[in-house]
Amino acid sequence: MFTGWSAHNIDAKGRVAVPARFRDVLKQKHGDERVVVTTSDRCLVAYPYEEWRIIADKIGRQSQVDPRVLAFRRYFISGATDCTLDKQGRVLVPPPLRELAGLDGQVLLVGMQSNFELWNKDRWYEERNRIQENFGDLSSFMAELGI
Amino acid sequence: MFTGWSAHNIDAKGRVAVPARFRDVLKQKHGDERVVVTTSDRCLVAYPYEEWRIIADKIGRQSQVDPRVLAFRRYFISGATDCTLDKQGRVLVPPPLRELAGLDGQVLLVGMQSNFELWNKDRWYEERNRIQENFGDLSSFMAELGI
DNA sequence: TTGCAAGTGGGTAATAGTGGGGAACGGTGG
DNA sequence: CCACCGTTCCCCACTATTACCCACTTGCAA
Known part of the structure; x- marks a missing residue:
């Protein structure tokens, strides 16, 4: 599991x-x-190679013409x-x-359990604030999961 | 059960x-x-390792793309x-x-039963004041719980 | 007073992160 | 086909951070 953030410089x-x-x-x-x-x-996502393979395989088996699949391929x-490191x-x-x-200067590496994200520092704090403002929705969702 | 506060210096x-x-x-x-x-x-939360595992496992099993799950992962x-100590x-x-x-200078360690929190001293008193101002709502909520 | 437990502070070795030189690789244009 | 240029990769050196010690202080209790 990837967890915790670290701030590192991008050279x-x-x-x-x-x-x-x-x-x-x-x-x-x-x-x-x-x-x-x-x-x-708003960020980049880094997957361990195998995790990525699973996702890519699933998408690879989908239609070559369905616009939704095309959109997802283009986007993601x-x-x-x-x-490789x-x-x-x-x-x-x-x-x-x-x-x-x-990404420039300080980059935040953010553990997301099965993968990790790369964030511009300012964007990351914006994102946190945005989430916090909508926290009402989140807490009811968490209640559903029993947390 | 973690209960009570203590103030300690962060070095x-x-x-x-x-x-x-x-x-x-x-x-x-x-x-x-x-x-x-x-x-x-507004603070940090410290969980005994096992308590944390239970929460993390629940979230870990959720969707990789559901925005609510992503938000919760990012935030929490x-x-x-x-x-480790x-x-x-x-x-x-x-x-x-x-x-x-x-966190700087005096830090408050606050018992919250199954976990404990780490507070900046000033923020802690602000938080207490805020709670006190809304105490009317709180007490009716407690009454519902039979307290 | 002595002794223990709790909290505080700092030195040092090992580890992690940063930055840059230069060889190897790959693409482009003559 | 070859020369050139920019990018990538590998290596080394330097710096910052962390983990692990040990020692001091304070307060309480015997």
């Missing part, structure tokens, strides 16, 4: 250090350090890039993804 | 002593001194950090969490 070459505890999860649970980075709403699948445990974030998520 | 390295009576609960009820610290509204789960019975609070909860 001039576009490299971001993956926190050691995330690397441990990759190695111990998945046996390698391959990750696939793709886009999400198309940006996916293999980003370098020997120092960093991912090189490709320029288009970097730009899309507004 | 230059970000360490806070956990009160001895909380440590006793951890040891006797849970067998170890592992705690998971995560974020909440993502900050969770393993903070050191030999002196202190937790090291990671810098991002420290910053979010505004």
Whole structure:
């Protein structure tokens, strides 16, 4: 499980250090350090290679013409890039993804259990505030789950 | 059961002593001194490791794309950090969490029965005042529960 | 007073993160 | 086909942070 946030600098070459505890999860649970980075709403999402395969396979079996499938492919699948960690445990974030998520200076690496997200720091705090304002909805949802 | 407050100093390295009576609960009820610290509204929350596992497992089994689940993960789960106590019975609070909860100087450790909270002292008194102002609503709610 | 338990502070070695030089690779244009 | 250029990857060196110790202080109780 990936949990906890860390703030790291993205350097001039576009490299971001993956926190050691995330690397441990990759190695111990998945046996390698391959990750696939793709886009999400306001951030990037990094999946362990196998987790990604499961998702990609499911989509791969869908229609070639259904507009909803096409839309999902364009939005979610198309940006996916293999980003194996370098020997120092960093991912090189490709320029288009970097730009899309507004990654520069401080980047937050956010554990989301089965994957982790890469956030521009300001956007992350905006996101937190947004969630907090709608917390009423959330707490009733959590009650449904028995939390 | 964790009950009562204590004020402790957070030192230059970000360490806070956990009160001895909380440590006793951890040891006797849970067998170890592992705690998971995560974020909440205005403070941090520390869970005994097993308590946390139950919550995290429930969320972990939910959807990867449902916005409500994502919001809850981002808000509540993502900050969770393993903070095992050191030999002196202190937790090291990671810098991002420290910053979010505004922990510096005096920190209040507040027992909340199954877990305990870490508060910036000023925020804690603000929170108490806010509760007190709304006490009318509260007491009718309590009456419904038969208290 | 002495002794123990609880809290506080700081030194040090190991680990994690940062930054940059330079070789290797791949794409482009002549 | 070859020369050039930009990107990626690997390596090394430096710095910051963390984990693990040990020592001091304070307060309570015997």
